Amino acid sequence: MRILIVEDDAPLARSIVTLLRGAGHAVDHVESGEDALVIAADEPYSVIVLDVGLPDMDGFTVLDRLRRRGDRVPILMLTARDALDDRVRGLDLGADDYLRKPFDTEELEARIRALGRRRGGDPTPEIVVGLLTINRSAGEARIGSQVLDLRRREWAVLETLASRAGQIVPREILHAEVFGIDEPVGGNALEVNITRLRAKLPAAGPVIRTVRGVGYLLDEG
DSSP, X not given: OEEXXXXXXXXXXXXXXXXXXXXXXXXXXXSSHHHHHHHHHHSOOSEEEEESOOSSSOHHHHHHHHXXXXXXXXXXXXXXXXXXXXXXXXXHHTOSEEEESSOOHHHHHHHHHHHHHHHTTOOOSEEEXXXXXXXXXXXXXXXXTEEOOOOHHHHHHHHHHHTTTTXXXXXXXXXXXXXXXXSOOOTTHHHXXXXXXXXXXXXXXXXXXXETTTEEEEEOO
């Protein structure tokens, strides 16, 4: 998934970014509400993790402005506050979930995965495409009983294609789902990961097909 972290606590933000990138997600980070509004208008995020206490405007204001302009991306609010009124306010403004600081990292990951599945219209933790089974909760891909040895970005490419199996995924969208805006990548990074994945998938399928000039699709083979 492509995830935006809006958090002004630098050590906390670094730990969240490291955690989520390690799980195979493309992650961007900004420290202010205004930056969040600007970047969210241009990038196709699957989930936004939004802190309530920001330096320029509170998270409720950011949330309200996102929803008023029609942005329906799932939003997980982070807050150090425990007041019921604050939680109700956030949910009424359009937040999808709430997590109180300090939080367990496994719970944060689980909530983000659930919101990402909701965004994709598929709430199930597993995707099956022919012989391939992807377990999103475990971060694991298998061919039959054999677990595939995937690098972080290979996993991200495969999960994105599998979640849209049988559909053409434009190259630009696939690239945006896999790489964060501040991650240094070469111009052929996506193609390199596609090539590696093809070598790891069995001849019996599934197959990653190139739609020349458009993008890629995954089918059962």
